[in-house]
Amino acid sequence: MFVDHSKIFVKAGDGGDGCICFHREKFVPLGGPDGGDGGKGGDVIVKARATLRTLFDLKIRPHYEAESGNNGQGNNRYGRSAPPLFIYVPVGTVIQDVSSGHVLADLAEDGQELLVARGGRGGRGNAKFKSANRQAPRIAERGEPGAEITLNLELKLLADVGLVGYPNAGKSTLLSRISKARPKIADYPFTTITPNLGVVSFGAGSSFVVADIPGLIDGAHSGIGLGDEFLRHIERTKVVVHIIDVFGFDNKSAWENYQSINKELKLYSPKLAKKPQVIALNKSDLPEAEEKIKQFKKHLKKKPIYVISAMAGVGLKELMGAVQKELENAPEPEPIVMTEKVQEFTPTHSFTIKLIDGEFVISGKHIEKIAAMTWKEEEEALVRMHNIFKKIGVDKALHDKGIKPGDMVRIGKIEFEYTE
Numbered sequence: 001m002f003v004d005h006s007k008i009f010v011k012a013g014d015g016g017d018g019c020i021c022f023h024r025e026k027f028v029p030l031g032g033p034d035g036g037d038g039g040k041g042g043d044v045i046v047k048a049r050a051t052l053r054t055l056f057d058l059k060i061r062p063h064y065e066a067e068s069g070n071n072g073q074g075n076n077r078y079g080r081s082a083p084p085l086f087i088y089v090p091v092g093t094v095i096q097d098v099s100s101g102h103v104l105a106d107l108a109e110d111g112q113e114l115l116v117a118r119g120g121r122g123g124r125g126n127a128k129f130k131s132a133n134r135q136a137p138r139i140a141e142r143g144e145p146g147a148e149i150t151l152n153l154e155l156k157l158l159a160d161v162g163l164v165g166y167p168n169a170g171k172s173t174l175l176s177r178i179s180k181a182r183p184k185i186a187d188y189p190f191t192t193i194t195p196n197l198g199v200v201s202f203g204a205g206s207s208f209v210v211a212d213i214p215g216l217i218d219g220a221h222s223g224i225g226l227g228d229e230f231l232r233h234i235e236r237t238k239v240v241v242h243i244i245d246v247f248g249f250d251n252k253s254a255w256e257n258y259q260s261i262n263k264e265l266k267l268y269s270p271k272l273a274k275k276p277q278v279i280a281l282n283k284s285d286l287p288e289a290e291e292k293i294k295q296f297k298k299h300l301k302k303k304p305i306y307v308i309s310a311m312a313g314v315g316l317k318e319l320m321g322a323v324q325k326e327l328e329n330a331p332e333p334e335p336i337v338m339t340e341k342v343q344e345f346t347p348t349h350s351f352t353i354k355l356i357d358g359e360f361v362i363s364g365k366h367i368e369k370i371a372a373m374t375w376k377e378e379e380e381a382l383v384r385m386h387n388i389f390k391k392i393g394v395d396k397a398l399h400d401k402g403i404k405p406g407d408m409v410r411i412g413k414i415e416f417e418y419t420e
């Protein structure tokens with residue numbers, strides 16, 4: 001099954017907790033702190049793989065979570081870091097961050113990868129908190145939570161040439177004639193419901209990839225029919241071949257059809273409308289085609305028109321020759337605009353305080369992270385957290401909001417009673 005977009009939720013692994021431990025040995029009464037650091041949580045990496053063709057697997061399994069790092073242990077043993085979690089996608093997958101709308105990457109080559117969520121840092125063990133005036137610290141950090149992100153994945157086919165036209169015009173028939181592809185062909189509209197790709201070998205050593213997409217109808221740009229879904233695949237091609245049934249479609253003439261399709265392309269994307277277009281009038285083998293061809297040509301005197309019979313294989317060499325020539329002159333399709341990098345966590349100390357159901361709820365990325373990394377069972381660790389909060393102005397802000405001893409404060413998942 002061909003699936004060309006999917007929304008996935010990923011979470012990197014949490015860092016392992018740092019350990020609060022003291023050296024124990026016979027005859028050594030007061031061993032120093034020897035709690036090791038926690039290991040790093042696993043990153044989540046999206047990687048392109050040439051053997052994949054669809055995003056189907058990700059559609060049916062949209063949740064991904066990397067392993068957490070192991071906790072640190074006594075005797076200065078560090079916790080093991082977790083391996084990265086790879087999510088494999090087909091080449092041509094565009095990754096977008098749902099919350100910001102930024103395009104993060106366009107994985108256009110086999111093996112290309114993007115780190116989408118960084119694993120949490122391991123918490124430091126209490127050995128790291130030893131200082132001249134703190135010989136036996138009961139402080140360690142919990143692991144940093146792994147980053148979370150929701151991504152839109154969209155597969156853009158990497159074809160050089162796109163076939164567009166109304167349903168039943170003969171696009172799939174043409175593809176089957178010029179390549180080894182065997183798409184379904186039938187005498188009714190919307191036979192093709194997902195794109196087909198074929199490789200055309202032309203002349204000495206040159207070849208190009210052609211995409212046959214479902215037929216377009218009026219209003220396709222706004223989502224009517226199947227076509228608009230697939231126009232984005234055409235956006236990346238270098239050349240468009242416009243296939244027209246010389247007998248027309250939907251009780252309209254070939255000329256009217258030609259204009260309407262071009263209008264749809266323009267409404268979908270002006271860039272698409274500007275792509276080099278090769279015009280092919282199909283079904284020339286049928287009786288009375290001659291007269292229809294004449295009529296069409298009357299309207300369009302300045303542009304070359306290729307008269308073909310996809311079924312009988314007439315005029316295809318000339319058509320492919322024209323396509324080849326256009327390909328040689330066509331500019332490389334513009335790369336998709338990419339945001340430089342995944343926005344990494346930048347410690348901004350900004351926070352907000354809201355009074356919700358009598359509780360003072362503090363939110364802010366940095367502050368929530370500090371809270372999550374605090375061993376709240378340890379008095380000393382809590383004191384350290386409060387000292388950090390004081391420094392960044394949380395205390396003062398709580399005062400300004402009128403907090404009194406005994407009131408409850410909540411930060412992320414932790415809650416405590418306020419004391420002076």
Ligand SMILES: Nc1nc2c(ncn2[C@@H]2O[C@H](COP(=O)(O)OP(=O)(O)OP(=O)(O)O)[C@@H](O)[C@H]2O)c(=O)[nH]1
Pocket residue numbers: 165166167168169170171172173174184185186187188189190191192193213214215216282283284285286308309310311312
């Ligand atoms: N006589 C004649 N019939 C043709 C020719 N090309 C295609 N056909 C017929 O037209 C019908 C539609 O052909 P398809 O290739 O399925 O058309 P399509 O453009 O891919 O149609 P959709 O997938 O529905 O968009 C089939 O019955 C074909 O046999 C041609 O050159 N001559």
Ligand SMILES: [Mg+2]
Pocket residue numbers: 171172173183184185191192212213214215
């Ligand atoms: Mg078709």
